[in-house]
Amino acid sequence: MTEPLRAERTPVDVAVGVLIDPDGRFLLTSRPEGKVYAGYWEFPGGKLEAGETVEAALRRELIEELGITIGPVQPWRVEIVDYEHARVRLHFCKVFSWSGEFEMREHQQMAWNQLPVQVRPVLPGTVPVLAWFAEERGFAGPTHPET
Numbered sequence: 001m002t003e004p005l006r007a008e009r010t011p012v013d014v015a016v017g018v019l020i021d022p023d024g025r026f027l028l029t030s031r032p033e034g035k036v037y038a039g040y041w042e043f044p045g046g047k048l049e050a051g052e053t054v055e056a057a058l059r060r061e062l063i064e065e066l067g068i069t070i071g072p073v074q075p076w077r078v079e080i081v082d083y084e085h086a087r088v089r090l091h092f093c094k095v096f097s098w099s100g101e102f103e104m105r106e107h108q109q110m111a112w113n114q115l116p117v118q119v120r121p122v123l124p125g126t127v128p129v130l131a132w133f134a135e136e137r138g139f140a141g142p143t144h145p146e147t
């Protein structure tokens, strides 16, 4: 069968958590070994399961990946990104409170960041969020290191 054109592929919905601490720092985590883009930095989250809402998926993923239970989820922006491996619809949500101790359950790394972020490489689908932060915060200049 012929592969559908990229733009015609049905997007996979992904719930993404933008955790922001009281100092305005935001949490990035590295993608675990064995996944596409392993080692790239992103906001934690994952794909929705059948019948799941964005909020439910985000709560589940952050327990599974980080061992934390999140408080209120504030939908922020939605972005479609076309990768070789998939077309994804990213539902970015802000989260300002959580409970529990962070545990890297997938042996990933975590880092609290301000602009400009210091970690690299940053996942392509994560870069727009840094630009939104820059806009919100009146930050000028590169938001992340060149890869």
Ligand SMILES: Nc1nc2c([nH]c(=O)n2[C@H]2C[C@H](O)[C@@H](COP(=O)(O)OP(=O)(O)OP(=O)(O)O)O2)c(=O)[nH]1
Residues within 6 Å of the ligand: 014, 015, 016, 035, 042, 043, 044, 045, 046, 047, 048, 081, 083, 086, 088, 090, 123, 124, 125, 126
């Ligand atoms: N979590 C997250 N995923 C992102 C971001 N930006 C971005 O393009 N993505 C993409 C990468 C992946 O193609 C997809 C997330 O899927 P995933 O494979 O990490 O999800 P998952 O944890 O459910 O994985 P799995 O169970 O299928 O292994 O979204 C981001 O900031 N955070």
